Amino acid sequence: MIDGCGRTIDYLRLSVTELCNLRCVYCMPPEGICKRRHAEICSLEELEELAAACVELGVRKLRLTGGEPLVRKGILTLVERLAALPGLEELTMTTNGTLLPELAAPLRAAGLDRLNVSLDTLDPARYRALTRGGELDRVLAGLAAAEAAGFSDLRLNAVLLRGVNEGELGALARLAREHPWSVRFIERMPIGPAAGLGFLPASRVLEAVPELREQEAERGERGGGVARLYAAPGWAGTVGLITPMSCDFCGACSRIRITADGKLKLCLHSPEEIPLRGLRGAALRETVLAAVRRKPARHRLESAPSQSKRIMYEIGG
Numbered sequence: 001m002i003d004g005c006g007r008t009i010d011y012l013r014l015s016v017t018e019l020c021n022l023r024c025v026y027c028m029p030p031e032g033i034c035k036r037r038h039a040e041i042c043s044l045e046e047l048e049e050l051a052a053a054c055v056e057l058g059v060r061k062l063r064l065t066g067g068e069p070l071v072r073k074g075i076l077t078l079v080e081r082l083a084a085l086p087g088l089e090e091l092t093m094t095t096n097g098t099l100l101p102e103l104a105a106p107l108r109a110a111g112l113d114r115l116n117v118s119l120d121t122l123d124p125a126r127y128r129a130l131t132r133g134g135e136l137d138r139v140l141a142g143l144a145a146a147e148a149a150g151f152s153d154l155r156l157n158a159v160l161l162r163g164v165n166e167g168e169l170g171a172l173a174r175l176a177r178e179h180p181w182s183v184r185f186i187e188r189m190p191i192g193p194a195a196g197l198g199f200l201p202a203s204r205v206l207e208a209v210p211e212l213r214e215q216e217a218e219r220g221e222r223g224g225g226v227a228r229l230y231a232a233p234g235w236a237g238t239v240g241l242i243t244p245m246s247c248d249f250c251g252a253c254s255r256i257r258i259t260a261d262g263k264l265k266l267c268l269h270s271p272e273e274i275p276l277r278g279l280r281g282a283a284l285r286e287t288v289l290a291a292v293r294r295k296p297a298r299h300r301l302e303s304a305p306s307q308s309k310r311i312m313y314e315i316g317g
């Protein structure tokens with residue numbers, strides 16, 4: 001698929017649930033979420049049908065997200081079905097990692113290619129506060145289980161938060177010295193409760209770890225990677241900087257998103273949502289194709305908050 005700006009769109013982020021077993025302060029409101037009725041959320045069959053249509057149209061990389069994708073009942077069956085889609089080159093998932101101790105091996109067996117695990121701090125008390133009750137040990141055990149299951153190319157995602165984890169940037173980055181992981185720092189985007197939290201530019205990571213040197217463009221990402229990659233001599237892994245707030249990003253955007261209730265989002269930060277539920281076959285494919293042609297050229301986060309009608313747990317990041 002080619003959009004109106006000439007960008008190749010071959011990456012779908014599919015949200016499989018809005019529910020989560022954590023309540024991260026930058027993602028969910030303090031009062032908790034207003035749960036959608038069960039019937040409003042796509043069934044596993046509908047999710048598979050939506051993904052299959054996008055793959056037929058040229059999507060080559062599919063990421064499952066949420067909410068927390070691993071709390072979705074039937075997730076292993078969905079992974080197995082999606083992994084079998086002809087034409088799909090990479091099936092990945094973004095998870096908070098807390099259920100990986102039990103699920104890493106079955107996910108691998110079901111055909112998942114790669115995992116991104118979100119981890120913003122290595123301090124158990126800070127983790128509990130940031131996630132409103134999460135146990136850091138579960139994530140660390142999850143990372144070990146993922147490695148043992150054969151997920152060799154693990155990526156860690158850390159959101160940069162002023163006054164929260166800014167003293168830990170060096171410790172987080174240096175996980176990539178000992179482990180063959182890619183530790184990615186993501187600038188906090190002003191969406192939902194995150195808009196009220198302090199911003200920290202990704203350049204602060206380079207100040208905290210001066211031995212880092214920029215690497216070649218990211219491999220394995222289609223349509224131009226979004227992370228700038230760094231490493232230091234002798235390190236087993238890499239450090240990635242993801243800078244959505246400086247808009248060099250949008251020109252290489254290859255993504256579309258589908259929410260758990262079946263709405264197509266062309267840009268994380270645009271208000272437009274295209275309902276896909278109930279459409280099938282040619283009607284579904286034509287609706288997606290026509291929408292992709294209108295994908296916005298860029299977001300305006302540098303001058304205004306996100307225009308999205310939904311916040312992160314409702315989109316999937």
Ligand code: SAM
Pocket residue numbers: 020026027065066067068069094095096116117118157158159186187188189190191194312313316317
């Ligand atoms: N529950 C899963 C997880 O936490 O990995 C998947 C969904 S979560 C919404 C996807 C990613 O979005 C996580 O890595 C999270 O840290 C990131 N995220 C959430 N809110 C954000 C914000 N305002 N700015 C930047 N990243 C954000």
Ligand code: SF4
Pocket residue numbers: 020021022023024027028066067068096118312313
């Ligand atoms: Fe849940 Fe992920 Fe949002 Fe945290 S960032 S509340 S783990 S969906």
